Every structure is written in C-alpha cells, then in structure tokens.
Amino acid sequence: MSAYDLVVIGTGGAAMAAGIEARARGKSVLLLERHVLGGTCLNIGCVPSKNLLAAAGQRHRALDNPFPMVPTSADGVDLPALIAQKQDLIDRLRQAKYADVADAHGFPIRYGRARFVDEQTLEVDGERITAPAYVVATGVTPHIPDLPGMGTVGHLTSTTAMEMTEFPASIIVMGGGYVGLEQAQMWAHLGVRVTVVGRFAPHAEPEIAQVLRGVFADDGISVVEERASEVAPTADGVLVRTANGLEVTAEQLLVAAGRYADTGELGLEAAGVKTDARGFIVVDDHQRTTNPRVYAAGDVSGAPQYVYVAAQTGRVAAAGALGEPATVDYRGLPGVTFTTPQIASAGLTEEQALQRGHACDCRVLGAQDIPRALANRDTRGALKLVIDAESGKVLGVHAALDGAGDVMLAATYAIKFGLTVDDLADTWAPYLTMSEALRICAGLFRSDKPTSCCA
Numbered sequence: 001m002s003a004y005d006l007v008v009i010g011t012g013g014a015a016m017a018a019g020i021e022a023r024a025r026g027k028s029v030l031l032l033e034r035h036v037l038g039g040t041c042l043n044i045g046c047v048p049s050k051n052l053l054a055a056a057g058q059r060h061r062a063l064d065n066p067f068p069m070v071p072t073s074a075d076g077v078d079l080p081a082l083i084a085q086k087q088d089l090i091d092r093l094r095q096a097k098y099a100d101v102a103d104a105h106g107f108p109i110r111y112g113r114a115r116f117v118d119e120q121t122l123e124v125d126g127e128r129i130t131a132p133a134y135v136v137a138t139g140v141t142p143h144i145p146d147l148p149g150m151g152t153v154g155h156l157t158s159t160t161a162m163e164m165t166e167f168p169a170s171i172i173v174m175g176g177g178y179v180g181l182e183q184a185q186m187w188a189h190l191g192v193r194v195t196v197v198g199r200f201a202p203h204a205e206p207e208i209a210q211v212l213r214g215v216f217a218d219d220g221i222s223v224v225e226e227r228a229s230e231v232a233p234t235a236d237g238v239l240v241r242t243a244n245g246l247e248v249t250a251e252q253l254l255v256a257a258g259r260y261a262d263t264g265e266l267g268l269e270a271a272g273v274k275t276d277a278r279g280f281i282v283v284d285d286h287q288r289t290t291n292p293r294v295y296a297a298g299d300v301s302g303a304p305q306y307v308y309v310a311a312q313t314g315r316v317a318a319a320g321a322l323g324e325p326a327t328v329d330y331r332g333l334p335g336v337t338f339t340t341p342q343i344a345s346a347g348l349t350e351e352q353a354l355q356r357g358h359a360c361d362c363r364v365l366g367a368q369d370i371p372r373a374l375a376n377r378d379t380r381g382a383l384k385l386v387i388d389a390e391s392g393k394v395l396g397v398h399a400a401l402d403g404a405g406d407v408m409l410a411a412t413y414a415i416k417f418g419l420t421v422d423d424l425a426d427t428w429a430p431y432l433t434m435s436e437a438l439r440i441c442a443g444l445f446r447s448d449k450p451t452s453c454c455a
Contacts (some may be wrong), residue, residue: 010137012039014298017314041307056189066377116271133321140259140299148230170250176200178337180256195222211400286325287317332415336405344404346411347396361389365441392420
C-alpha cells in the first residue's frame with residue numbers, strides 16, 4: 001500500500017497547486033523533484049527575467065529621459081552584482097513561497113529522479129512507489145532548432161544568458177516570441193548591441209506589434225523578420241543566415257525558439273501515457289491522461305505557458321485525480337510580454353473572433369489620445385478593442401502601453417462576465433491612469449469625434 005493518496009512529479013507552480021489542493025481535501029501528498037525546488041517560473045523564467053528587465057529599464061529610463069529639465073545619469077553596469085541580487089531574490093522566494101508553503105500545508109518534498117516502470121508504479125532512484133493517483137508537472141525546456149551548423153557554435157538560452165557575468169559586445173536573438181522580445185530589449189537596455197532574427201511578436205495584433213517595432217528601432221535593436229536557416233562560427237562569434245540569404249553576425253547567439261516538454265526520461269510509454277510529437281502530455285478537459293490513474297498539469301500538459309495557468313491546471317488535476325473532476329475556465333485569459341512598453345492581451349484577436357463566427361467590430365486608440373501617456377511624455381502605444389458587433393460584448397483587448405498588463409485585469413473581468421462596450425464606456429475610470437484607455441477606446445464605438453479630458 002502507498003503511504004500517499006497522491007504523488008506529484010515536479011515542484012513548480014502546477015505541482016505546488018496540486019499539493020495544496022490535495023491537502024485542502026484532507027489527502028496525503030508527496031512531491032518529487034529531480035533538480036531544484038521551484039520550477040521554471042521561479043528559477044529560470046518569470047522571476048529572474050522580470051527582475052533583470054526592471055533593472056535594465058531603470059538604466060534605460062535614465063539614458064532616455066523625456067524630461068531634460070530633470071537631469072539623470074546612468075553609469076556602467078556591475079553585471080556580477082546584478083546577477084547576484086537576482087539569485088538572492090530567487091533564493092528568498094524559494095524558501096518563502098515553496099519550502100515554507102510546503103511545510104505549512106504539510107506535504108513533504110523528496111529529491112530524486114522519478115520514472116514510471118508500469119501503469120501503477122514509479123521508481124525514484126531505485127525505490128518503487130505506488131500510489132492511487134499521480135500528477136505529472138515537470139514543465140518544459142528551451143527548444144534548440146535543428147539547423148545546419150547549430151552543433152558547431154556555442155549558444156545561449158534565456159536560462160544561461162541570465163547567468164552571464166560579462167557583457168558580450170553583441171547578441172543575435174533567434175526568435176521573436178515573448179521570450180525573445182524580452183531578452184532582446186533587456187540586453188539592449190543594459191548596453192549590448194542586439195539583433196532579433198525571426199517572426200516579430202507573431203501572436204500579437206498587427207497594430208500592437210507595429211508599436212513595438214517602432215520602439216525597438218528607437219532602442220537601436222535591429223530586427224530581421226526572416227527565419228534563420230543555418231548558423232556558422234566566425235573568428236569572433238557566430239553568423240546566422242536566413243532563408244533569403246541575409247547574413248547577421250554577433251559575438252553571441254541567444255536561442256529563444258520556443259519550448260518543448262522534456263518527458264523522455266519519465267517512462268510515460270510504460271505507464272500508458274500518450275504524448276504528442278513535441279513531448280507534451282495529451283490530456284482531456286480534466287487534465288486526465290490516457291492512463292486514468294495519471295493526470296498532468298502546467299506547461300508539460302500543453303497548457304498556455306503562464307504560471308497562473310499552471311497553478312489552475314494543477315488544482316484541476318489534483319481534484320480529478322482524487323475523484324472530483326473539474327475544468328479550467330480560459331475565458332478572458334490574459335497574457336503579458338514585459339517589454340517597454342508592455343504588450344498584453346486578453347481574450348480573442350480580431351482574426352480569432354472572425355474564425356469563431358463573430359461579426360466583430362474593432363477600434364484602435366493611439367496613445368496620443370491617452371492623458372496618462374501625454375503626461376508621461378511618451379505616446380508610443382495603442383489599445384485595440386474587439387467586440388461582437390451584434391451583442392456589443394467585449395471579445396478581446398490588446399495593448400502596447402506602459403503598464404498594459406495592469407489594464408488586462410479589467411479586460412479579463414469584462415470578457416469573463418459578458419460586459420458590453422457600453423458597459424465599459426459608462427463605467428468609472430480614474431483619470432490619468434493607463435487603465436482609463438479602456439473606457440476611452442470603448443467610447444470610440446459611439447463617436448469618432450474628439451472628447452474633452454474626461455468627457
């Protein structure tokens with residue numbers, strides 16, 4: 001007999017949520033970890049990248065001050081000290097938000113390499129463990145594309161780049177998704193010459209992506225919107241060649257070409273757990289795998305790669321594994337890329353709305369018409385509102401603004417609870433906040449004539 005009602009493989013956001021859910025139901029649970037406590041978000045993802053982005057942003061604001069009458073300066077960057085303070089933050093959060101939380105809820109964490117040996121049994125460093133139910137929450141790992149020459153050059157990932165203690169003179173960032181965009185701007189703001197190669201903000205609305213293109217140009221970041229076809233070493237770095245024959249060189253190559261599920265060592269085939277071509281575990285709406293005893297949660301299950309999604313899928317997986325199936329409600333799901341300005345979204349894009357059969361209508365508000373942006377002396381930005389033309393209900397909100405992520409909370413509420421564009425236009429919005437952009441944009445559906453400050 002197992003000593004635990006549930007065994008969870010992993011200790012990231014999904015795994016911790018599963019453990020907390022199990023204990024809330026009065027069940028015993030064991031978490032297994034093969035590397036370091038805390039998962040992707042804490043150790044190599046959200047926390048370190050946003051910490052370093054904040055530091056880089058401070059330097060950039062000092063250098064690119066829109067208020068010349070208030071002088072600022074930015075000296076050289078002490079990169080080793082910057083990396084050390086980032087690690088100190090991770091260590092403190094690992095203790096406070098993971099180790100202490102596990103102790104408070106009363107579930108142990110065991111370190112070791114876990115592998116299924118059959119449909120009911122795990123082996124952890126040679127010891128066999130059997131439980132009534134399992135949750136796999138092992139996360140994802142950076143994908144390195146199989147391009148000609150990739151094996152002949154050294155390369156960074158977002159993980160290893162954030163461990164550097166010396167600045168390269170130049171970096172090529174391969175990939176224009178959210179990780180690539182954040183890494184590109186972070187290193188550029190810290191003084192490195194950066195070139196991005198790949199599709200630029202491929203999932204953003206065109207009007208929003210265009211804002212960020214302009215900002216990157218202002219920041220001196222070169223953008224080559226072509227797919228890399230091969231790489232090669234040079235005397236002092238690396239060369240990337242695109243499908244159209246364009247060549248770009250730099251001292252370092254940072255690969256940000258997406259992530260895949262690292263499930264090869266879990267013995268999932270022995271457990272009867274099906275995966276797709278990229279290693280992601282196939283799950284149903286309840287996070288249940290093809291083995292009814294095994295559930296999966298977080299990035300490894302193919303869910304949208306946000307830590308708050310991971311946590312919700314972890315709760316749902318634990319509930320299902322313990323006999324009470326649930327589902328995740330993705331309505332109005334927000335996402336944020338922490339560039340400057342942030343690009344953020346909630347709900348459907350215009351294209352998605354049309355694909356789903358909506359007779360949609362859209363308005364785009366430029367930041368030059370947002371009082372907060374005028375006060376900040378930076379009007380590079382836009383907000384796009386997508387609605388159902390027949391019902392007036394809000395379907396999607398997309399923005400490139402300072403603090404765009406904060407605007408998405410109200411947007412998520414509007415979408416989830418079925419608010420109309422009139423509801424937004426008629427609801428209070430505090431003046432001289434960026435969130436006021438949502439109300440102003442809603443008003444554009446009534447009239448395209450200019451308004452007074454708060455009218």
